[in-house]
Amino acid sequence: MTHSPHGTQPLPVVVAGAGPAGLTAALALRHHGLPVTVLEADAEDRVRPGSRALFVHRDSLALLGTISPGLDRTLAAHGVVWHTRRTVYRDREVFARTYPEAPAGTAPPFTSLRQVETEKHLLRACERAGVRFVWDAPVTGAESGPDGVRLFTADGTVYDAQYVIAADGARSTLRHALGITMSGTRSKAFHVVVDVAEDPADPMPLERVFTYEHPALGGRSVMRVPFAGGFQLDLQCKDGDVPEEWATEEAARRWVAQVVPAGYADRLLWVSRYHFLQVVADTFTDPQHRVLLVGEAAHLFPPFGARGMNSGIADAVAAAEAVATALSGGERAAAVGAFASARRAAAQFNSRAAGTALAHLRPRHRLTRVRQAVSARMAPLVPAWGEWLERAPYGPRSAPAAATAGRY
Numbered sequence: 001m002t003h004s005p006h007g008t009q010p011l012p013v014v015v016a017g018a019g020p021a022g023l024t025a026a027l028a029l030r031h032h033g034l035p036v037t038v039l040e041a042d043a044e045d046r047v048r049p050g051s052r053a054l055f056v057h058r059d060s061l062a063l064l065g066t067i068s069p070g071l072d073r074t075l076a077a078h079g080v081v082w083h084t085r086r087t088v089y090r091d092r093e094v095f096a097r098t099y100p101e102a103p104a105g106t107a108p109p110f111t112s113l114r115q116v117e118t119e120k121h122l123l124r125a126c127e128r129a130g131v132r133f134v135w136d137a138p139v140t141g142a143e144s145g146p147d148g149v150r151l152f153t154a155d156g157t158v159y160d161a162q163y164v165i166a167a168d169g170a171r172s173t174l175r176h177a178l179g180i181t182m183s184g185t186r187s188k189a190f191h192v193v194v195d196v197a198e199d200p201a202d203p204m205p206l207e208r209v210f211t212y213e214h215p216a217l218g219g220r221s222v223m224r225v226p227f228a229g230g231f232q233l234d235l236q237c238k239d240g241d242v243p244e245e246w247a248t249e250e251a252a253r254r255w256v257a258q259v260v261p262a263g264y265a266d267r268l269l270w271v272s273r274y275h276f277l278q279v280v281a282d283t284f285t286d287p288q289h290r291v292l293l294v295g296e297a298a299h300l301f302p303p304f305g306a307r308g309m310n311s312g313i314a315d316a317v318a319a320a321e322a323v324a325t326a327l328s329g330g331e332r333a334a335a336v337g338a339f340a341s342a343r344r345a346a347a348q349f350n351s352r353a354a355g356t357a358l359a360h361l362r363p364r365h366r367l368t369r370v371r372q373a374v375s376a377r378m379a380p381l382v383p384a385w386g387e388w389l390e391r392a393p394y395g396p397r398s399a400p401a402a403a404t405a406g407r408y
Protein backbone atom coordinates (compact mmCIF):
# COMPACT_ATOMS: atom_id res chain seq x y z
CA MET A 1 0.00 0.00 0.00
CA THR A 2 1.43 3.38 -0.96
CA HIS A 3 0.52 6.82 0.23
CA SER A 4 1.58 10.33 -0.56
CA PRO A 5 2.20 12.59 2.45
CA HIS A 6 1.10 15.68 0.55
CA GLY A 7 -2.21 14.69 -1.03
CA THR A 8 -2.54 15.17 -4.75
CA GLN A 9 -0.44 18.33 -5.10
CA PRO A 10 3.11 17.61 -6.23
CA LEU A 11 5.89 19.16 -4.22
CA PRO A 12 7.81 21.78 -6.21
CA VAL A 13 11.13 20.07 -5.56
CA VAL A 14 12.56 17.13 -3.63
CA VAL A 15 16.26 16.54 -2.94
CA ALA A 16 17.38 12.91 -2.61
CA GLY A 17 20.38 12.55 -0.30
CA ALA A 18 21.72 14.66 2.58
CA GLY A 19 25.45 14.57 1.80
CA PRO A 20 27.27 17.82 1.08
CA ALA A 21 25.78 18.11 -2.42
CA GLY A 22 22.20 17.49 -1.24
CA LEU A 23 22.49 19.82 1.75
CA THR A 24 23.92 22.55 -0.49
CA ALA A 25 21.12 22.05 -3.02
CA ALA A 26 18.54 22.34 -0.23
CA LEU A 27 20.10 25.59 1.05
CA ALA A 28 20.28 27.03 -2.46
CA LEU A 29 16.62 26.19 -3.11
CA ARG A 30 15.63 27.91 0.14
CA HIS A 31 17.72 30.89 -0.96
CA HIS A 32 15.41 31.03 -4.01
CA GLY A 33 12.43 30.98 -1.65
CA LEU A 34 11.30 27.46 -2.55
CA PRO A 35 9.94 24.93 -0.06
CA VAL A 36 12.21 21.89 -0.05
CA THR A 37 11.96 18.32 1.19
CA VAL A 38 15.10 16.20 1.58
CA LEU A 39 14.72 12.41 1.56
CA GLU A 40 17.70 10.74 3.24
CA ALA A 41 18.30 6.99 3.44
CA ASP A 42 20.17 7.13 6.74
CA ALA A 43 18.80 7.76 10.21
CA GLU A 44 19.10 11.24 11.69
CA ASP A 45 21.65 10.04 14.28
CA ARG A 46 23.91 8.39 11.70
CA VAL A 47 27.68 8.43 12.13
CA ARG A 48 29.41 9.35 8.85
CA PRO A 49 32.78 7.71 8.26
CA GLY A 50 36.27 9.16 7.94
CA SER A 51 37.42 12.68 7.26
CA ARG A 52 36.87 12.37 3.47
CA ALA A 53 36.74 15.79 1.84
CA LEU A 54 38.81 18.25 3.83
CA PHE A 55 39.48 21.11 1.53
CA VAL A 56 36.72 23.66 1.01
CA HIS A 57 37.88 25.91 -1.78
CA ARG A 58 37.46 29.70 -1.77
CA ASP A 59 34.91 29.46 -4.62
CA SER A 60 32.88 26.94 -2.61
CA LEU A 61 33.01 29.19 0.46
CA ALA A 62 31.77 32.09 -1.67
CA LEU A 63 28.85 30.03 -3.03
CA LEU A 64 27.90 28.82 0.45
CA GLY A 65 28.13 32.36 1.86
CA THR A 66 25.76 33.58 -0.85
CA ILE A 67 23.08 30.94 -0.33
CA SER A 68 23.43 30.99 3.47
CA PRO A 69 24.94 34.25 4.72
CA GLY A 70 27.59 33.60 7.35
CA LEU A 71 28.07 29.91 6.52
CA ASP A 72 31.37 30.71 4.79
CA ARG A 73 32.65 32.42 7.92
CA THR A 74 31.45 29.56 10.13
CA LEU A 75 33.31 26.98 8.04
CA ALA A 76 36.43 29.14 7.91
CA ALA A 77 36.30 29.61 11.70
CA HIS A 78 36.13 25.83 12.25
CA GLY A 79 38.82 24.92 9.72
CA VAL A 80 42.51 25.59 9.34
CA VAL A 81 44.49 27.29 6.61
CA TRP A 82 48.11 26.38 5.99
CA HIS A 83 50.32 29.08 4.59
CA THR A 84 53.27 26.86 3.73
CA ARG A 85 53.49 24.29 0.96
CA ARG A 86 56.53 22.06 0.65
CA THR A 87 57.63 19.45 -1.84
CA VAL A 88 60.33 16.92 -1.10
CA TYR A 89 61.92 14.59 -3.65
CA ARG A 90 63.20 11.52 -1.84
CA ASP A 91 65.15 13.22 0.96
CA ARG A 92 65.70 16.63 -0.64
CA GLU A 93 63.40 19.63 -0.39
CA VAL A 94 62.74 20.95 -3.90
CA PHE A 95 60.08 23.57 -3.19
CA ALA A 96 58.94 25.55 -0.16
CA ARG A 97 56.82 28.63 -0.15
CA THR A 98 55.03 30.50 2.61
CA TYR A 99 52.15 32.67 1.51
CA PRO A 100 50.97 35.76 3.38
CA GLU A 101 47.84 35.44 5.48
CA ALA A 102 44.64 36.83 3.98
CA PRO A 103 44.10 40.39 5.28
CA ALA A 104 41.68 40.60 8.20
CA GLY A 105 38.08 40.70 7.05
CA THR A 106 38.75 39.00 3.70
CA ALA A 107 37.92 35.42 2.78
CA PRO A 108 40.67 32.84 3.26
CA PRO A 109 41.86 31.01 0.12
CA PHE A 110 40.32 27.81 1.51
CA THR A 111 39.55 26.09 4.77
CA SER A 112 40.36 22.54 5.82
CA LEU A 113 38.12 20.57 8.17
CA ARG A 114 36.68 17.09 8.25
CA GLN A 115 33.71 16.49 5.97
CA VAL A 116 31.65 15.37 8.96
CA GLU A 117 32.16 18.86 10.41
CA THR A 118 31.31 20.59 7.13
CA GLU A 119 28.14 18.51 6.89
CA LYS A 120 27.21 19.38 10.50
CA HIS A 121 27.34 23.10 9.69
CA LEU A 122 25.46 22.61 6.41
CA LEU A 123 22.76 20.66 8.24
CA ARG A 124 22.37 23.33 10.90
CA ALA A 125 22.09 26.00 8.21
CA CYS A 126 19.41 23.91 6.44
CA GLU A 127 17.43 23.53 9.66
CA ARG A 128 17.61 27.28 10.29
CA ALA A 129 16.48 27.90 6.70
CA GLY A 130 13.40 25.69 7.15
CA VAL A 131 14.38 22.69 5.04
CA ARG A 132 12.17 19.69 5.76
CA PHE A 133 14.08 16.44 6.30
CA VAL A 134 12.66 12.94 6.07
CA TRP A 135 15.25 10.58 7.56
CA ASP A 136 15.22 6.77 7.17
CA ALA A 137 13.67 7.32 3.76
CA PRO A 138 15.72 5.56 1.08
CA VAL A 139 14.42 6.25 -2.40
CA THR A 140 13.92 2.86 -4.04
CA GLY A 141 12.68 3.89 -7.46
CA ALA A 142 11.67 6.82 -9.65
CA GLU A 143 9.52 7.50 -12.68
CA SER A 144 9.94 10.70 -14.62
CA GLY A 145 7.22 12.07 -16.93
CA PRO A 146 6.38 15.33 -18.66
CA ASP A 147 4.57 16.67 -15.57
CA GLY A 148 7.02 15.65 -12.89
CA VAL A 149 8.66 12.83 -11.02
CA ARG A 150 7.23 10.08 -8.82
CA LEU A 151 9.61 8.84 -6.13
CA PHE A 152 9.11 5.57 -4.27
CA THR A 153 10.60 5.09 -0.82
CA ALA A 154 11.31 1.96 1.19
CA ASP A 155 8.33 2.30 3.54
CA GLY A 156 5.89 2.55 0.63
CA THR A 157 5.47 6.31 0.73
CA VAL A 158 5.26 7.94 -2.68
CA TYR A 159 6.46 11.49 -3.31
CA ASP A 160 5.34 13.43 -6.37
CA ALA A 161 7.51 16.38 -7.26
CA GLN A 162 7.83 18.76 -10.16
CA TYR A 163 11.63 18.49 -9.94
CA VAL A 164 14.08 16.21 -8.18
CA ILE A 165 17.69 16.96 -7.42
CA ALA A 166 19.47 13.61 -7.25
CA ALA A 167 22.26 13.92 -4.67
CA ASP A 168 22.18 10.30 -3.59
CA GLY A 169 25.88 9.61 -4.01
CA ALA A 170 28.08 7.28 -5.99
CA ARG A 171 25.59 4.38 -6.09
CA SER A 172 22.70 6.71 -6.96
CA THR A 173 19.39 4.85 -7.07
CA LEU A 174 17.89 7.68 -9.09
CA ARG A 175 20.58 7.49 -11.73
CA HIS A 176 19.98 3.74 -12.04
CA ALA A 177 16.19 4.12 -12.05
CA LEU A 178 16.42 6.58 -14.93
CA GLY A 179 18.82 4.35 -16.85
CA ILE A 180 21.61 6.95 -16.90
CA THR A 181 24.97 5.32 -17.46
CA MET A 182 28.45 6.47 -16.46
CA SER A 183 31.67 6.31 -18.43
CA GLY A 184 35.28 6.51 -17.39
CA THR A 185 38.22 4.71 -15.92
CA ARG A 186 39.52 3.37 -12.60
CA SER A 187 43.20 3.03 -11.80
CA LYS A 188 44.45 -0.48 -10.99
CA ALA A 189 46.71 0.63 -8.16
CA PHE A 190 45.29 2.16 -4.99
CA HIS A 191 46.01 4.97 -2.54
CA VAL A 192 45.68 4.64 1.23
CA VAL A 193 44.17 7.52 3.22
CA VAL A 194 44.86 7.76 6.95
CA ASP A 195 43.40 10.41 9.24
CA VAL A 196 45.52 11.09 12.29
CA ALA A 197 44.54 13.08 15.40
CA GLU A 198 46.88 15.91 16.32
CA ASP A 199 49.04 15.33 19.39
CA PRO A 200 48.85 18.62 21.32
CA ALA A 201 52.15 17.71 23.04
CA ASP A 202 53.94 17.22 19.71
CA PRO A 203 51.99 19.18 17.06
CA MET A 204 52.96 18.84 13.42
CA PRO A 205 53.78 22.04 11.50
CA LEU A 206 50.75 23.55 9.80
CA GLU A 207 51.91 22.91 6.23
CA ARG A 208 51.01 20.71 3.29
CA VAL A 209 53.91 18.47 2.32
CA PHE A 210 54.16 16.23 -0.73
CA THR A 211 57.04 13.75 -0.76
CA TYR A 212 57.97 12.02 -4.00
CA GLU A 213 59.40 8.51 -3.61
CA HIS A 214 59.74 8.58 0.18
CA PRO A 215 62.96 6.69 1.03
CA ALA A 216 61.45 5.11 4.16
CA LEU A 217 58.46 3.80 2.20
CA GLY A 218 60.30 1.94 -0.52
CA GLY A 219 59.95 4.87 -2.90
CA ARG A 220 56.19 5.34 -2.51
CA SER A 221 54.98 8.94 -2.62
CA VAL A 222 53.05 10.39 0.30
CA MET A 223 51.24 13.63 1.01
CA ARG A 224 50.38 15.18 4.39
CA VAL A 225 47.41 17.58 4.52
CA PRO A 226 46.39 19.29 7.76
CA PHE A 227 42.79 19.59 8.93
CA ALA A 228 41.34 21.13 12.06
CA GLY A 229 42.37 18.71 14.82
CA GLY A 230 44.77 16.55 12.84
CA PHE A 231 46.15 15.66 9.45
CA GLN A 232 45.56 13.24 6.63
CA LEU A 233 48.23 11.11 4.99
CA ASP A 234 47.66 9.96 1.41
CA LEU A 235 49.99 7.13 0.42
CA GLN A 236 50.36 6.25 -3.23
CA CYS A 237 50.89 2.51 -3.42
CA LYS A 238 52.79 0.84 -6.24
CA ASP A 239 51.38 -1.37 -8.94
CA GLY A 240 51.20 -4.85 -7.46
CA ASP A 241 50.94 -3.71 -3.81
CA VAL A 242 48.33 -5.60 -1.83
CA PRO A 243 45.92 -3.90 0.61
CA GLU A 244 46.87 -6.32 3.45
CA GLU A 245 50.37 -4.85 3.52
CA TRP A 246 49.44 -1.16 3.34
CA ALA A 247 45.75 -0.47 3.92
CA THR A 248 44.88 -2.28 7.17
CA GLU A 249 45.03 -0.40 10.46
CA GLU A 250 48.00 -2.49 11.58
CA ALA A 251 49.85 -1.89 8.32
CA ALA A 252 49.10 1.83 8.48
CA ARG A 253 50.51 2.05 12.02
CA ARG A 254 53.73 0.60 10.68
CA TRP A 255 54.21 3.02 7.78
CA VAL A 256 52.80 6.11 9.51
CA ALA A 257 55.62 5.78 12.08
CA GLN A 258 58.11 6.11 9.20
CA VAL A 259 56.62 9.39 7.98
CA VAL A 260 55.74 11.37 11.11
CA PRO A 261 56.91 11.07 14.76
CA ALA A 262 56.31 7.46 15.84
CA GLY A 263 53.81 8.38 18.58
CA TYR A 264 51.33 9.35 15.88
CA ALA A 265 50.97 5.68 14.95
CA ASP A 266 48.72 5.33 18.02
CA ARG A 267 46.52 8.25 17.00
CA LEU A 268 44.92 6.88 13.82
CA LEU A 269 41.29 7.90 13.39
CA TRP A 270 40.47 6.27 10.10
CA VAL A 271 42.13 4.16 7.42
CA SER A 272 40.65 3.72 3.94
CA ARG A 273 41.83 3.17 0.40
CA TYR A 274 40.68 4.43 -2.95
CA HIS A 275 41.37 4.01 -6.64
CA PHE A 276 41.81 6.95 -8.99
CA LEU A 277 38.38 7.29 -10.61
CA GLN A 278 37.61 9.44 -13.62
CA VAL A 279 33.96 8.65 -14.17
CA VAL A 280 31.22 11.00 -15.44
CA ALA A 281 27.51 10.37 -16.07
CA ASP A 282 26.61 10.36 -19.74
CA THR A 283 23.95 12.97 -19.04
CA PHE A 284 23.15 15.03 -15.94
CA THR A 285 19.39 15.04 -16.51
CA ASP A 286 16.60 12.77 -17.78
CA PRO A 287 14.90 13.21 -21.17
CA GLN A 288 12.01 15.07 -19.48
CA HIS A 289 14.40 17.53 -17.78
CA ARG A 290 12.80 16.81 -14.41
CA VAL A 291 15.70 15.16 -12.55
CA LEU A 292 19.05 16.91 -12.07
CA LEU A 293 22.08 14.85 -11.05
CA VAL A 294 24.62 16.49 -8.73
CA GLY A 295 27.74 15.49 -6.79
CA GLU A 296 28.83 11.88 -6.80
CA ALA A 297 25.55 10.82 -8.35
CA ALA A 298 26.93 12.54 -11.45
CA HIS A 299 30.71 12.10 -11.28
CA LEU A 300 33.48 10.35 -9.40
CA PHE A 301 36.93 11.89 -9.03
CA PRO A 302 39.87 10.91 -6.83
CA PRO A 303 40.16 12.77 -3.50
CA PHE A 304 43.58 13.91 -4.70
CA GLY A 305 43.07 17.42 -6.06
CA ALA A 306 39.95 18.10 -3.94
CA ARG A 307 37.59 18.00 -6.90
CA GLY A 308 34.83 15.83 -5.41
CA MET A 309 32.96 17.81 -2.80
CA ASN A 310 33.92 21.20 -4.24
CA SER A 311 32.47 20.42 -7.65
CA GLY A 312 29.42 18.86 -5.97
CA ILE A 313 28.76 22.18 -4.21
CA ALA A 314 28.96 24.04 -7.54
CA ASP A 315 26.65 21.45 -9.18
CA ALA A 316 24.11 21.84 -6.40
CA VAL A 317 23.96 25.63 -6.59
CA ALA A 318 23.60 25.48 -10.39
CA ALA A 319 20.87 22.83 -10.16
CA ALA A 320 18.85 24.89 -7.65
CA GLU A 321 19.13 27.90 -9.91
CA ALA A 322 17.87 25.91 -12.90
CA VAL A 323 14.92 24.55 -10.91
CA ALA A 324 14.07 28.04 -9.59
CA THR A 325 14.15 29.42 -13.14
CA ALA A 326 11.94 26.62 -14.47
CA LEU A 327 9.44 26.94 -11.60
CA SER A 328 9.14 30.67 -12.07
CA GLY A 329 7.98 30.28 -15.65
CA GLY A 330 11.28 29.87 -17.47
CA GLU A 331 11.54 27.34 -20.27
CA ARG A 332 12.20 24.03 -18.52
CA ALA A 333 14.28 22.32 -21.18
CA ALA A 334 16.44 25.42 -21.63
CA ALA A 335 17.06 25.99 -17.90
CA VAL A 336 17.67 22.36 -16.96
CA GLY A 337 19.47 21.61 -20.22
CA ALA A 338 21.86 24.52 -19.63
CA PHE A 339 22.59 23.23 -16.11
CA ALA A 340 23.21 19.71 -17.42
CA SER A 341 25.57 20.70 -20.20
CA ALA A 342 27.52 23.27 -18.15
CA ARG A 343 28.03 20.99 -15.18
CA ARG A 344 28.85 17.99 -17.36
CA ALA A 345 31.48 20.09 -19.15
CA ALA A 346 32.88 21.05 -15.73
CA ALA A 347 32.95 17.37 -14.71
CA GLN A 348 34.73 16.41 -17.91
CA PHE A 349 37.31 19.12 -17.27
CA ASN A 350 37.82 17.79 -13.75
CA SER A 351 38.06 14.24 -15.04
CA ARG A 352 40.74 15.22 -17.55
CA ALA A 353 42.56 17.21 -14.85
CA ALA A 354 42.56 14.12 -12.63
CA GLY A 355 43.98 12.16 -15.58
CA THR A 356 46.78 14.70 -16.01
CA ALA A 357 47.59 14.40 -12.31
CA LEU A 358 47.56 10.61 -12.55
CA ALA A 359 49.94 10.64 -15.53
CA HIS A 360 52.37 12.64 -13.37
CA LEU A 361 51.91 10.53 -10.24
CA ARG A 362 52.16 7.22 -12.12
CA PRO A 363 54.26 8.01 -15.18
CA ARG A 364 53.64 5.63 -18.03
CA HIS A 365 56.86 6.61 -19.75
CA ARG A 366 60.28 6.34 -18.22
CA LEU A 367 61.06 9.76 -19.62
CA THR A 368 58.54 11.44 -17.30
CA ARG A 369 60.21 9.85 -14.29
CA VAL A 370 63.62 10.96 -15.56
CA ARG A 371 62.26 14.49 -16.05
CA GLN A 372 61.04 14.49 -12.44
CA ALA A 373 64.43 13.32 -11.16
CA VAL A 374 66.30 15.91 -13.24
CA SER A 375 63.92 18.67 -12.10
CA ALA A 376 64.53 17.68 -8.48
CA ARG A 377 68.27 17.86 -8.97
CA MET A 378 68.09 21.20 -10.77
CA ALA A 379 65.44 22.81 -8.52
CA PRO A 380 67.96 24.77 -6.40
CA LEU A 381 69.28 26.37 -9.59
CA VAL A 382 66.05 26.56 -11.59
CA PRO A 383 63.24 27.26 -9.10
CA ALA A 384 60.61 26.90 -11.85
CA TRP A 385 61.43 23.18 -12.02
CA GLY A 386 60.84 22.83 -8.30
CA GLU A 387 57.56 24.68 -8.77
CA TRP A 388 56.61 22.24 -11.52
CA LEU A 389 57.21 19.33 -9.11
CA GLU A 390 55.04 21.14 -6.56
CA ARG A 391 52.11 21.80 -8.89
CA ALA A 392 51.96 18.81 -11.21
CA PRO A 393 50.62 16.16 -8.77
CA TYR A 394 47.30 18.04 -8.51
CA GLY A 395 46.63 18.55 -12.21
CA PRO A 396 45.56 21.79 -13.86
CA ARG A 397 43.55 24.33 -11.93
CA SER A 398 39.88 24.67 -12.81
CA ALA A 399 38.93 26.58 -15.95
CA PRO A 400 36.42 29.35 -15.27
CA ALA A 401 33.56 27.28 -16.65
CA ALA A 402 34.63 24.31 -14.60
CA ALA A 403 34.31 25.77 -11.13
CA THR A 404 35.05 24.41 -8.67
CA ALA A 405 38.19 22.42 -8.06
CA GLY A 406 40.94 23.21 -5.65
CA ARG A 407 44.53 22.49 -4.98
CA TYR A 408 45.72 21.33 -1.62
Ligand SMILES: Cc1cc2nc3c(=O)[nH]c(=O)nc-3n(C[C@H](O)[C@H](O)[C@H](O)COP(=O)(O)OP(=O)(O)OC[C@H]3O[C@@H](n4cnc5c(N)ncnc54)[C@H](O)[C@@H]3O)c2cc1C
Pocket (backbone or CB within 6 Å): 016, 017, 018, 019, 020, 021, 022, 039, 040, 041, 042, 050, 051, 052, 053, 054, 055, 115, 137, 138, 139, 140, 167, 168, 169, 170, 171, 172, 173, 174, 193, 272, 274, 294, 295, 296, 297, 302, 303, 304, 305, 306, 307, 308, 309, 310, 311, 312
Ligand atom coordinates in the same frame (compact mmCIF):
# COMPACT_ATOMS: atom_id res chain seq x y z
C1 LIG B 1 38.79 8.93 1.57
C2 LIG B 1 38.11 10.06 0.86
C3 LIG B 1 38.70 11.29 0.85
C4 LIG B 1 38.09 12.33 0.17
N1 LIG B 1 38.71 13.54 0.14
C5 LIG B 1 38.17 14.55 -0.54
C6 LIG B 1 38.79 15.81 -0.55
O1 LIG B 1 39.82 16.01 0.06
N2 LIG B 1 38.19 16.81 -1.24
C7 LIG B 1 37.01 16.63 -1.92
O2 LIG B 1 36.51 17.59 -2.51
N3 LIG B 1 36.39 15.43 -1.91
C8 LIG B 1 36.94 14.38 -1.25
N4 LIG B 1 36.31 13.18 -1.23
C9 LIG B 1 35.05 13.01 -1.94
C10 LIG B 1 33.88 13.49 -1.12
O3 LIG B 1 33.80 12.80 0.10
C11 LIG B 1 32.66 13.29 -1.96
O4 LIG B 1 32.86 13.98 -3.17
C12 LIG B 1 31.39 13.81 -1.31
O5 LIG B 1 31.05 13.11 -0.14
C13 LIG B 1 30.25 13.63 -2.30
O6 LIG B 1 29.14 14.25 -1.77
P1 LIG B 1 27.69 13.84 -2.27
O7 LIG B 1 26.76 14.66 -1.46
O8 LIG B 1 27.63 13.90 -3.74
O9 LIG B 1 27.56 12.29 -1.93
P2 LIG B 1 27.59 11.57 -0.52
O10 LIG B 1 28.46 12.27 0.44
O11 LIG B 1 27.87 10.14 -0.80
O12 LIG B 1 26.09 11.73 -0.01
C14 LIG B 1 25.02 11.00 -0.57
C15 LIG B 1 23.89 10.96 0.43
O13 LIG B 1 22.77 10.31 -0.17
C16 LIG B 1 22.27 9.33 0.72
N5 LIG B 1 21.63 8.29 -0.10
C17 LIG B 1 22.24 7.31 -0.81
N6 LIG B 1 21.32 6.58 -1.47
C18 LIG B 1 20.11 7.11 -1.17
C19 LIG B 1 18.79 6.80 -1.55
N7 LIG B 1 18.51 5.77 -2.35
N8 LIG B 1 17.78 7.57 -1.07
C20 LIG B 1 18.04 8.63 -0.24
N9 LIG B 1 19.28 8.95 0.17
C21 LIG B 1 20.30 8.22 -0.31
C22 LIG B 1 23.48 8.85 1.49
O14 LIG B 1 23.11 8.23 2.72
C23 LIG B 1 24.23 10.17 1.69
O15 LIG B 1 23.77 10.86 2.82
C24 LIG B 1 36.85 12.13 -0.52
C25 LIG B 1 36.24 10.88 -0.49
C26 LIG B 1 36.86 9.86 0.19
C27 LIG B 1 36.18 8.51 0.22
